[in-house]
Amino acid sequence: MQVDLSAQSAAAGGSRTLQCYLAKPAGTGPFPGLVLIHEGFGLDYIMRRHAHRLAVAGYLTLAVGVESDDSASGCLVSTMRSLASGTGRAFADIVTARSWLRRDDRCTGNVGVIGFCLGGGFALLGTTDGLDAASANYGDLPDELEDACPVLANYGHDDQTLPGAAAKLETVPIMLDLENEIREAARPAFINDVAVVPRSPIPLTRILGIKPNPAAAPKTWQRIEDHFAERLR
Numbered sequence: 001m002q003v004d005l006s007a008q009s010a011a012a013g014g015s016r017t018l019q020c021y022l023a024k025p026a027g028t029g030p031f032p033g034l035v036l037i038h039e040g041f042g043l044d045y046i047m048r049r050h051a052h053r054l055a056v057a058g059y060l061t062l063a064v065g066v067e068s069d070d071s072a073s074g075c076l077v078s079t080m081r082s083l084a085s086g087t088g089r090a091f092a093d094i095v096t097a098r099s100w101l102r103r104d105d106r107c108t109g110n111v112g113v114i115g116f117c118l119g120g121g122f123a124l125l126g127t128t129d130g131l132d133a134a135s136a137n138y139g140d141l142p143d144e145l146e147d148a149c150p151v152l153a154n155y156g157h158d159d160q161t162l163p164g165a166a167a168k169l170e171t172v173p174i175m176l177d178l179e180n181e182i183r184e185a186a187r188p189a190f191i192n193d194v195a196v197v198p199r200s201p202i203p204l205t206r207i208l209g210i211k212p213n214p215a216a217a218p219k220t221w222q223r224i225e226d227h228f229a230e231r232l233r
Helices: 006-011 045-056 068-073 077-085 089-103 118-125 172-176 217-232
Strands: 002-004 019-023 031-037 060-064 107-116 134-137 151-156 180-184
Touching (some): 006 089, 019 045, 031 045, 031 089, 031 118, 031 217, 045 060, 045 107, 060 089, 089 107, 089 118, 134 217, 151 217
Parallel strands (some): 031 060, 031 107, 107 134, 134 151, 151 180
Antiparallel strands (some): 002 019
């Protein structure tokens, strides 16, 4: 179901228009909560499918459209600047989503974050901001991050969009206190179940290999579910 958090996010210095998508588990709850942060292609049907998958696993999942304001103008500059600086509107949106989940009667109060690609970078940088667990999937690695919550990181060795990221994971446990590190022989978007539909005319699937990897995806999703089950339940 659609959730409009525009008033809350604007009051917190976030997006003036913040559209989110809520996927609820079966039953009455309460359930642990998850903030889902989407890829650079926005809060599309693939991200909604991920939200429903996590809801089936037992998490009240709120997919937050951190590009809501940028999408209205057809430009992602503000969102990218926020990720590069580690501050700004998109982070206020994520905090708004987290706070909304914690206040909801259907949530236990335990809230984690999961992000994909662009959202993976936001998830890593948001791990110090009052969250209980995180899963970052092929997102930009920060230089350092202190006092992070437990993080599960999933990256592909063959990811041309993040050259050297898999090798850099050798030092990430020191920087991020990662409890797990996963480096699949895959490329970006490898845990999606259907191919992405890029906004750009550039054939990303052919040039960068952005596509699902049915061999790697099930193992990675199981790790994600195990990670959150241990940390949020």
